[in-house]
Amino acid sequence: TCQFAARLITLTVHSALDAVGFLAAVTAELAAVGISVNAVSAFHHDHLFVPEQRAEEALAVLRRMSDQARR
Template identity: 60%
Template sequence: MTGEYDLAVLFAGMEPVLGDDIWLFVTLPDRTRAARLDAILRFEEAEGTTLIVTEAVAQAEGLDGVFPSRMITLNVHSALEAVGFLAPIATRLAAEGMGVNPVAGFFHDHLFIPADRAEDAMRVLRAMRAEGQPSSRT
């Protein structure tokens, strides 16, 4: 099951969906503890395990999280090898003054956007979809 490579098709078919949860990025040096936590993402780094967890999980576990964010799922099946899909998105969001932490899943790309800028990000993504092509214009 392969995803789409054509950027025009990807942008025209992109259906961004904003999730309700607030997510936090945390790190734990204790890999055993990290493995027990409910996380949407787990990534092993030399310094410890990076997790993306809900605000509720972080609070319940007494974890100090950073980058309170909301997740936007792009809902278009992009190929993992597709070139140039996320770069114009990150560029447009940067032009709006917001950082983005993208995560590629097998079927979809997901964007972690500052929680207080999520609606702004959705506006940008809808505009990019309407344009049907990658663009760094604001």
């Protein structure tokens, strides 16, 4: 049986491997709107597993963060 129906979101930001706080900032923004996340860091990208029914909302949060970072 399925324990956690999730959607995979891959963050294509190339951050330094020794950067501190990037995933913490992302997961804090998702937590602020009540979205749980399982984060997996990889060499070139980070991956987020979010609840399937909240995936579109999570993407909206991430897009907003990206837009704010570009300003």
